[in-house]
Amino acid sequence: xxxxxxxxxxxxxxxxxxxxxxxxxxxxxxxxxxxxxxxxxxxxxxxxxxxxxxxxxxxxxxxxxxxxxxxxxxxxxxxxxxxxxxxxxxxxxxxxxxxxxxxxxxxxxxxxxxxxxxxxxxxxxxxxxxxxxxxxxxxxxxxxxxxxxxxxxxxxxxxxxxxxxxxxxxxxxxxxxxxxxxxxxxxxxxxxxxxxxxxxxxxxxxxxxxxxxxxxxxxxxxxxxxxxxxxxxxxxxxxxxxx
Amino acid sequence: xxxxxxxxxxxxxxxxxxxxxxxxxxxxxxxxxxxxxxxxxxxxxxxxxxxxxxxxxxxxxxxxxxxxxxxxxxxxxxxxxxxxxxxxxxxxxxxxxxxxxxxxxxxxxxxxxxx
Numbered sequence: 137x138x139x140x141x142x143x144x145x146x147x148x149x150x151x152x153x154x155x156x157x158x159x160x161x162x163x164x165x166x167x168x169x170x171x172x173x174x175x176x177x178x179x180x181x182x183x184x185x186x187x188x189x190x191x192x193x194x195x196x197x198x199x200x201x202x203x204x205x206x207x208x209x210x211x212x213x214x215x216x217x218x219x220x221x222x223x224x225x226x227x228x229x230x231x232x233x234x235x236x237x238x239x240x241x242x243x244x245x246x247x248x249x250x251x252x253x254x255x256x257x258x259x260x261x262x263x264x265x266x267x268x269x270x271x272x273x274x275x276x277x278x279x280x281x282x283x284x285x286x287x288x289x290x291x292x293x294x295x296x297x298x299x300x301x302x303x304x305x306x307x308x309x310x311x312x313x314x315x316x317x318x319x320x321x322x323x324x325x326x327x328x329x330x331x332x333x334x335x336x337x338x339x340x341x342x343x344x345x346x347x348x349x350x351x352x353x354x355x356x357x358x359x360x361x362x363x364x365x366x367x368x369x370x371x372x373x374x375x376x377x378x379x
Numbered sequence: 380x381x382x383x384x385x386x387x388x389x390x391x392x393x394x395x396x397x398x399x400x401x402x403x404x405x406x407x408x409x410x411x412x413x414x415x416x417x418x419x420x421x422x423x424x425x426x427x428x429x430x431x432x433x434x435x436x437x438x439x440x441x442x443x444x445x446x447x448x449x450x451x452x453x454x455x456x457x458x459x460x461x462x463x464x465x466x467x468x469x470x471x472x473x474x475x476x477x478x479x480x481x482x483x484x485x486x487x488x489x490x491x492x493x494x
Contacts, residue, residue, distance in 0.1 A: 270413045281422035304411070311414050315423065329380055344380050346394040 138260040138364045139231050143244040143252040145266065145275040150296035153330060154265045154353060155243035156183035160341070161357020162239055163208050167364065170195075170209040171241040174216035174251065180243055184210065185339040196225075205339075217251045223258065232258045239364060249282065256283075261363040262291045263321075263356075268298055268308030276315070288319075294356055295323040322356040324349050 142155035152173070159171040172195050173180040181190040184205040192212035193201040203210040216222045226232065231240045242259075244252045256262045264279070266272045280288065293316045299305045313320055327349035333340040340350050388394065417423060 270411070273417060274413060277417060277420035277422040307411060307414070311417075346380065346385075346388060348395045351395060 138233065139226065139240040139242060139255070139258060140360065140363070141242050141244060141252060141255045141259040141262045142265065143248075143256070143262065144246055144264050145279045146272045147246045149246070149265050149267045149272060150324070150330075151246065151265045152179050152243050153183055154263060154294055154296065154324070154356070155241050156180060157340070157350075157353040158263065158357050158360060159208050159239075159241045160206065160339075161354050162241070162361060162364070163206060164354075165357070165361050167239040167361075168207075168237055169239045169241060170211060171243065172211040172213055173243045174213050174248065175243065175245045176214055178212060178214075180210065180212075182334045182337075183339070184208070185333075185337055185342065187337060195229075217248050222251075223254050226255075227258065253282070253287065256287055256290060259290060261360060262287070263294060263360065264291050265294045265296050266312070268295050268305045268312060270304070270308065273308055273311065292319055292321045292360070294321060297326045298323045299326040321359045322352060324352040324356070 140158060142151050142158065144151045152175075155171060155173075159169045163169045171180065173192060178192065181192060181203075182188060186203070186205065190203065192203055192210050195211040195213045197211070213219070213222060226240070230238070242255055244255065252262075266276075283291065293312065295309055295312055298309055300309065309323065325348045327344075327347050329344035329347040330340060330349050333343035333347075336343055340347055344350065
């Protein structure tokens with residue numbers, strides 16, 4: 137079971153949205169997907185059209201307690217950051233093997249950088265969701281410095297909530313595009329349908345099937361899919377959408 | 380989605396629409412100081428090394444329309460039409476310079492008061 141780590145440098149960039157829709161996209165391509173949130177304050181269920189009162193079962197909980205949405209298994213492990221056995225446990229559960237049969241998508245909050253680094257060491261891909269806003273751009277040197285060349289070798293970037301009608305957003309995206317090159321695997325256009333879907337307790341696909349954000353994130357899931365079978369330490373999506 | 384937007388898309392026979400390109404006026408293309416500051420940070424070079432050493436062969440994008448104009452093109456256009464002849468000449472003589480080198484060069488010229 138390969139693992140994809142979703143982790144960005146700044147909160148509010150849409151990391152959980154991307155993690156949820158990666159899980160949906162990979163599931164639509166035939167993968168058996170488990171998505172696990174390690175956030176203390178968890179919004180993952182909202183992207184699956186579930187009520188805010190939904191409490192996700194622990195990753196170790198028995199199958200009869202599972203929360204399944206469209207065949208995707210939703211789990212949580214809130215003490216992952218302090219739990220030094222978390223990563224070995226994932227290995228014992230078979231989450232680090234290549235193949236499409238079972239896939240683990242981990243939603244790691246921006247503040248949990250150490251946990252993210254520990255997980256990325258074992259992941260087939262790290263999807264780093266950022267916005268094109270200057271406060272996010274300002275964090276990139278720190279991100280690169282902490283990750284080093286080896287960590288970045290598994291990293292792909294996604295620009296979320298991109299508004300190209302705004303000059304600064306346009307220039308910020310151009311800057312990221314130049315910087316990341318083929319490691320920028322896509323962009324997700326700003327779309328009011330995303331929060332509206334949450335507000336109506338529906339999935340984005342059901343609420344707004346014509347949503348531009350939905351089509352953008354589906355393309356990103358397609359770009360990530362080939363990494364599931366990869367055993368290389370470095371990875372770049374074979375089809376760069378160049379955002 | 381608002382019903383009027385839905386109706387418009389139906390009339391156009393499309394599922395979505397978005398602006399594909401926005402022209403920047405030359406006066407819009409000045410450097411944002413934060414971008415210049417970031418480009419001076421040596422930690423950003425890590426990604427360059429990673430791309431060179433480990434990246435798989437890049438395959439051409441299947442949808443070139445998704446690719447917006449590269450930053451270096453924006454700035455080269457800016458240079459050709461709105462900066463002093465000395466800068467424009469240097470760009471013509473060194474067309475292969477990457478955007479980082481170009482921005483540093485512009486920054487150095489600015490620091491020396493030559494822009």
